[in-house]
Amino acid sequence: MLKCNLSQLDNLFAAVAEAMPLYLPTQGKNGANYTKWQAGAVWSNTCNTQKGPKDLFFPQSEDLMAFKTQGKTIEIIDTRNEAEDFAVFGVRACDVKSLEILDRVFLSEPKDSYYASRREHGIIISLACNRPTENCFCGSFGIDASSPNGDVTCWLTEDALYLRGNTEKGEKFMALAAPFVTECDDTAAEAQKEKIQKIMARLPLADLKTDAFGGGKTEEFFNSPQWAKLSESCLGCGTCTFVCPTCQCYDIRDYKTNDGVVRYRCWDSCMYSEFTRMAHGNNRNSQKERFRQRFMHKLVYFPENNDGVFSCVGCGRCLAKCPISMNIVKVMKALEGEQNG
Numbered sequence: 001m002l003k004c005n006l007s008q009l010d011n012l013f014a015a016v017a018e019a020m021p022l023y024l025p026t027q028g029k030n031g032a033n034y035t036k037w038q039a040g041a042v043w044s045n046t047c048n049t050q051k052g053p054k055d056l057f058f059p060q061s062e063d064l065m066a067f068k069t070q071g072k073t074i075e076i077i078d079t080r081n082e083a084e085d086f087a088v089f090g091v092r093a094c095d096v097k098s099l100e101i102l103d104r105v106f107l108s109e110p111k112d113s114y115y116a117s118r119r120e121h122g123i124i125i126s127l128a129c130n131r132p133t134e135n136c137f138c139g140s141f142g143i144d145a146s147s148p149n150g151d152v153t154c155w156l157t158e159d160a161l162y163l164r165g166n167t168e169k170g171e172k173f174m175a176l177a178a179p180f181v182t183e184c185d186d187t188a189a190e191a192q193k194e195k196i197q198k199i200m201a202r203l204p205l206a207d208l209k210t211d212a213f214g215g216g217k218t219e220e221f222f223n224s225p226q227w228a229k230l231s232e233s234c235l236g237c238g239t240c241t242f243v244c245p246t247c248q249c250y251d252i253r254d255y256k257t258n259d260g261v262v263r264y265r266c267w268d269s270c271m272y273s274e275f276t277r278m279a280h281g282n283n284r285n286s287q288k289e290r291f292r293q294r295f296m297h298k299l300v301y302f303p304e305n306n307d308g309v310f311s312c313v314g315c316g317r318c319l320a321k322c323p324i325s326m327n328i329v330k331v332m333k334a335l336e337g338e339q340n341g
Helices: 006-019 093-106 113-121 168-180 187-202 226-231 239-243 287-305 317-321 328-340
Strands: 002-005 022-028 031-036 061-070 073-078 086-091 122-127 152-156 160-165 250-257 260-267
Touching: 002 006, 002 168, 006 022, 006 086, 006 160, 006 168, 093 113, 093 122, 113 122, 122 168, 152 168, 152 187, 160 168, 160 187, 226 287, 226 328, 239 317, 287 328
Parallel strands: 022 086, 086 122, 122 152
Antiparallel strands: 002 160, 022 031, 061 073, 061 260, 152 160, 250 260
16 A cells, blocks of 8 residues: 655646546536646545546547538548546545446447547546545445545545555556655555444435345336326426436437538436437326336346446435435335335
């Protein structure tokens, strides 16, 4: 394990940023988000960014290719830039897990080459959560906020950052950090882990269970009368899907330019009335059906097709951002209460 005194942290960031792009949470007007590090940037040690690092691997909008036509000839142009290594610092345990969930979608055959390239070149430096918030419930999904996965795992104390390399990519980052760190044992990191685990055990949602959900529960929950009650006030705004680190739906569109046609993709939401709309119309015509789809996918459909892994990581962003205070926790409690009642 290595130790970096906090007085050396900006020097470490500068050394990494000189070798490759470095992204880390910085504070903006509406909260913290991942931005590219530049001299003078101040790292924000907030527990949760507004959005997770998903955007760095699966951008909210990206060009896929371009077309030029001349007569009956069509030229297809690959608009991608040459991939380069980059590092993402300060990724919390829930967001590390969210990337593993996205891997199951985008790296299954046929692989999404755009996502795969970014995952191949991205180095994840995770950070244990010293101050989990009341909205956090990652432990319900088997995630340990005190010991996140990643290429490098870090623990923060009052005066130092402790780093442990986990992968070959992580060792590349550790080599860049070498001038600013010293070797040490894991005593301080273990003490920090113990403190975090005690905090997690006292959080309001620490006792939230997932036992009632998972694969094979479609028939049990699909026709529940709770969906009508829960979705009654839903605005269909899509906020929950856009802050969710595991949502992976997107739309692909073409637009004409003066120089041809560009094909791009952008995030989409199952909460929108036009989602999956086809020539014959939409197969989910009511907000209740769209609402049900979102939460059934998180709690039943995804685990049924992915070895029991839920498509929620308990980050709490939907709890914080939904304008009507509707979220997956309320859905779980209502459905479980119906089952037990």
